[in-house]
Amino acid sequence: MEQEKDDLSPQNAEEIVGTAVYIETEIEIPGWIGKSGGSGFFVGRDKIVTCFHGLAGSTKVTVTHVDTGTVYTIEGIIASDYENDLVVLKTAEEDTPFRLGNSEAVQKDARIYAVGFHGDKKDKIEGTIRGAQSPGKRLRLNLLIVPGWSGCPLLNSSGEAIGVCSAGVESENAGYAIPSNILKTLLASVASAKIESWSTWQKRPEVLAYTAYTAAKKNSSEVGIFQRIWRGRVKGAFYAVRAYLKQVSGDYAGAIAIYDKIIEDIGFLAISKVEAYAARGIANGELGDYRKAIEDANQAIVVAPVTYVGYYSRGYTRIRWAEAEAEHGNHAKSRTLYEKAINDYTESLQLDSKKTLVWAKVYNEQGWTKYLMGKLEIEQGNTGTAQTLYQEAVNECDKALQSNPKGTKPRRAATYHTRGTAKAALEDHEGAIEDFNNAIRLRPKKALYYNDRGLSNEALGQHEAAEADFTKAKELDPKLEK
Secondary structure, eight states: BOOOHHHHSSOOGGOOOOBBBEEEEEETTEEEEEEEEEEEEEEETTEEEOOOOHHHTTEEEEOOTTTTTTOEEEEEEEEGGHHHHHEEEEEOOOOOOOOOOGGGOOTOEEEEEEEEEEEEEEEEEEESSSSSTTTTTTEEEEEEOOOOOOOOOEOTTOOEEEEEEEEEEEEGTTTEEEEEHHHHHHHHSSOOOOBOHHHHHTTSSSHHHHHHHHHHHHHHHHSSSHHHHHIIIHHHHHHHHHHHHHTTTTTTTHHHHHHHHHHHOTOOHHHHHHHHHHHHHHHHHHHOOOHHHHHHHHHHHHTTTSHHHHHHHHHHHHHHHHHHHHHHHHHHHHHHHHHHHHHHHHHHHOOTTOSSOOHHHHHHOOOOOOOOHHHHHHHHHHHHHHHHHHHHHHHHHHOOOOOOOOOHHHHHHHHHHHHHHHHHHTTTTHHHHHHHHHHHHHHOHHHHHHHHHHHHHHHTHHHHHHHHHHHHHHHHHHTTOO
16 A cells, blocks of 8 residues: 555655555464454565564464555564564565564654554544653554554655554543554564474464463453353462462462463463463562563563553563672672663553552562662762662652552652662762661561661761661571671
8 A cells, every 4th residue: 555645744755655454363262263454665675664462373364455455465473573563574576565664763743644454444633642662662653543443554744654553542542552663673684583383383382371371362352241250260369379378478489380280271261361470570570580581571462562560560570680699799680680670660650550569569660770870889989870869769769658648658668768779879878877777667567667777877976876777677587797
């Protein structure tokens, strides 16, 4: 489909060119065969980009130029990025690619357009950018991406593709798109990539995960209401509670075994599988298997890209992984992991519009992360950067206490401790002691709180108070080092 002047804008008509395509998929699971449609567009003479979630699990795919009726021959998958919901197909035939714009230059309220398909009919919708975006983030749009539009080009007023439309949230009348700069990075890897056959790609772990999720959704919608309540709600809740109790008691292997059952059993609701992937990721991270933990979190993101749980799980794991790397002196890797963790937490907060996630906990963890990043900067001699991070840690804790002032005692105590530690790093030892006092009031048997208050008392020259704190900390935890 060549875009003409009237399709988009009265200006720069000669620049607005590119071929969009209709993608019909067929999915076969035990007892059911279903067809669905999506969109895609040429990004090279013989390369089409579309969304991962539109192809995963498909047993058959047909790509058509609606205006001419041309059916393209798909030779295989040449690039795949499940984390960013992108797949690039290699075609035997050639057609006109869209020009890719710079997604980082996109401004809030900029006029945007999308050209996609619904029921193999081409249409164009208009909207605006909801806000300026950071590198690597999905673009948020005042434009609803309905089923069938995933994979279509998001265009600016010059006809450049600045994103790939990915998903919509009908209750908010909002859409999401993968920035074109992420697509450019994926395309840069294509030159040396080998074509992967359709059957081989479908056996990838991330593809199998999405297939299981799709099957669970279908199964849940087809069974009777009473079966659905029992299998999806009652049984699912029972398994989830059992896993949670094992996890909080430190039996991570036992929790993982239950999460495995939830993921593998088609009888559980699809959302239960998403939550199981995310929770299993945290459990694997606690066992020190960080790569497997990240893989689990990514699976949750793959099957539910606009749900917060996968991003939260990945952020949580990255923080623990970063701490481990810092202990081994791998400061560069540690810093990168911390930065990625903060991005994940930010994404989880933005996606959790109903505040199901306890925001106070996330703010506290972001505060602690920035404090640890500050320590890394001190070790590298970057005092100014460290001071900024310490102050940001204080600010995050302020948000935590404001967002949930009546939260649980352990959580509020942890936040006071984090803020106190950051204040101490800023040499505000009086403010730190006040925070440590609050932490001790809420959790009087936590040795670390007495130890850190002792350090601030010592810094102020209050040696008797400091010694009393160190003695109490040692009494509560003989293994604690000053």
